[in-house]
Amino acid sequence: MYDEEQLLSNPLKRKKYQGFWYILLLLTLLLYATCFVAFVPVSLPSFGRWLWFSRGIDFSFMVVGDWGREGHHHQKKVANAMAVVARQTNPRFIISTGDNFYDYGVSSARDKQWNSSFESIYDSWLKNIPWYAVLGNHDHLGNLTAQVVYSNRSERWNMPRPFFSLPVTSRFGEEYLFVFLDTTPFIKDSYGEAARRNGRQNWRLQLSWLEKLLNSSTSRRIFIVGHHNLYSSSIAGERGREELRILLKPILDKYSSRIVAYISGHEHSLQHLQPYGMDGMDHFISGGGSKTDPLKDPPKESRQYWYDCCKVLPFGLSEKDKPRALFRASKHGFFVFKLYRSELIAEVYSQKAKLLYSYNKKILP
Known part of the structure; x- marks a missing residue:
């Protein structure tokens, strides 16, 4: 009996031959893909992005603030x-x-709080993850230089100076820039006076440095990190800082097309704010690392007053083109930011590792 007749009369053999052709087809496709990568003038990273990782994550980072209370x-x-x-x-x-160490910062790079509030607290799976820190107002009541010096003693603590930048290249070749500011010298209160007097921090010098840095950077994905927040969704606490809206905001606005977000702490809560509406720069407050503060809405009849005077953004507003607050919680917790080729995902987690909030935003490729 001819092979063709055997195939027609024996279904088991037909399946066997079909499997052979499937394998042959798969090998042909694999050979074609290999030749494509070898001979077509395209880099492997870009080929990977195009073919396999169109939704693959570039990298992620965590944000926690206002934490140093010895556990x-x-x-x-x-x-x-x-x-x-x-x-x-x-x-x-x-x-x-x-606000890495309450209530008065640290006295030296050998202060016991380095162990009781940092090394022995953030252990386990956090042991080998590097930290990049900014100074808070309480840190300025201690020896701020000690937090810079500790960078040379610790394998994970990084604060090369009170304000600094960190360029990051992702595994897919995307260029990011993280800018870390020391916002306390801008503030007109006793903490700001201590920063300007004891720490000899010059806010004019810092603004000049920031302007030159942003002007010279080619990155289209910039994150600005500072301790103090510019805006808030609550009339409790300090309601954002007017000094930063006067001095820092003009520079942020100038480069807003390339700045993905301003990240801060200071208010002991977790918030996501859109002062410019949906299409503007996002502001995230991650100040839930230890002690929390209450959140309070302005009375209905005075909401406009609170917005005009202190830029308290209305919570729950549905208009996407208006200043608003999308999320807030007076809870202990932290943020996780996940960066993709053309998307940012911001997530908020509680002290029980429960996901409280998730936000997606398209970002420039």
């Missing part, structure tokens, strides 16, 4: 939750938005 006020619980989430998200680094 008290839920600090250790937040740290444990960060370790749990770190196992899942594999952050490239952790950003601290300041």
